[in-house]
Amino acid sequence: MNRLKVRQELERFFLEDVGVADLTSELLFEENQTGQGRFFIKEDGVLSGTRILEEGMQLVSSRIEVEMVARDGMELEKGDTIAVVRGPVAEILEAERVILNLMQRMSGIATLTRKATELVQGSSIKICDTRKTTPGLRMFEKYAVRCGGGVNHRLTLDGGVMIKDNHIAMYGSIQNAVKQVRNALGPMTKIEVETETIDQVRDAVEVNADIIMFDNCTPEEIAERISLVPKHIATEASGGITLEDLPFYKESGVQFISLGALTHSVKSIDISLELEVD
Numbered sequence: 113m114n115r116l117k118v119r120q121e122l123e124r125f126f127l128e129d130v131g132v133a134d135l136t137s138e139l140l141f142e143e144n145q146t147g148q149g150r151f152f153i154k155e156d157g158v159l160s161g162t163r164i165l166e167e168g169m170q171l172v173s174s175r176i177e178v179e180m181v182a183r184d185g186m187e188l189e190k191g192d193t194i195a196v197v198r199g200p201v202a203e204i205l206e207a208e209r210v211i212l213n214l215m216q217r218m219s220g221i222a223t224l225t226r227k228a229t230e231l232v233q234g235s236s237i238k239i240c241d242t243r244k245t246t247p248g249l250r251m252f253e254k255y256a257v258r259c260g261g262g263v264n265h266r267l268t269l270d271g272g273v274m275i276k277d278n279h280i281a282m283y284g285s286i287q288n289a290v291k292q293v294r295n296a297l298g299p300m301t302k303i304e305v306e307t308e309t310i311d312q313v314r315d316a317v318e319v320n321a322d323i324i325m326f327d328n329c330t331p332e333e334i335a336e337r338i339s340l341v342p343k344h345i346a347t348e349a350s351g352g353i354t355l356e357d358l359p360f361y362k363e364s365g366v367q368f369i370s371l372g373a374l375t376h377s378v379k380s381i382d383i384s385l386e387l388e389v390d
Contacts, residue, residue, distance in 0.1 A: 137202035147201040149387040151194040157381035160222035160259035161215035168211040173203035216380035218256035225260025231358040244372035286315040334364040
């Protein structure tokens with residue numbers, strides 16, 4: 113994640129959370145009262161968001177020192193220390209909630225992604241995300257997918273062309289739609305076509321799409337249709353695939369499986385701050 117972009121987003125989150133001032137901490141603690149805190153994980157999981165912790169604390173106060181103990185992508189056990197922070201108590205507490213909210217969600221995504229990648233071990237399949245992310249958090253959520261061992265699909269709509277069922281229905285055919293966009297694109301942008309039938313797969317191959325998606329297909333259907341796809345065209349499976357389904361796709365031959373559940377149905381990992389006043 114770009115440091116400047118992270119700080120920009122964190123600033124917005126802090127302004128939303130704090131308002132004018134943290135009344136509780138300001139009224140209870142002297143300005144120079146210091147303490148030490150330990151961020152720790154309260155359940156097993158894969159860590160994501162250490163930059164949030166470092167940048168967030170520094171953004172609130174340059175007087176806060178952060179000592180990282182764990183790193184993104186590490187598998188931690190309940191009770192493991194993530195980081196130790198030292199500095200003014202009021203300022204540490206002002207930063208705490210935004211940092212925890214983000215790290216907990218990101219670590220939940222990383223943990224779920226790691227489970228998904230483990231379920232397809234032994235194959236060449238890569239697990240990827242979708243654009244089914246929380247508005248305002250896409251950068252953080254997609255980074256968390258990478259921490260869990262997955263790869264990113266499009267970050268934004270301008271990251272590539274994906275011709276889906278509604279595009280095809282409105283434009284008339286896959287061939288016409290692909291030809292139209294290819295005439296307007298430069299050489300760096302790939303074209304993906306969503307297919308639901310064998311005939312659509314044949315159409316996408318005929319116009320030499322860069323990626324063919326098999327939408328809502330069983331592993332057996334994919335294994336049959338993928339034989340029609342030349343090696344230079346990448347393949348993806350998507351639509352209604354659960355973690356329980358993943359092992360059945362290992363022999364299908366598909367290269368990527370995209371899972372919206374990685375970001376839209378994730379359970380946050382419980383992370384906490386334990387603080388002691390000097």
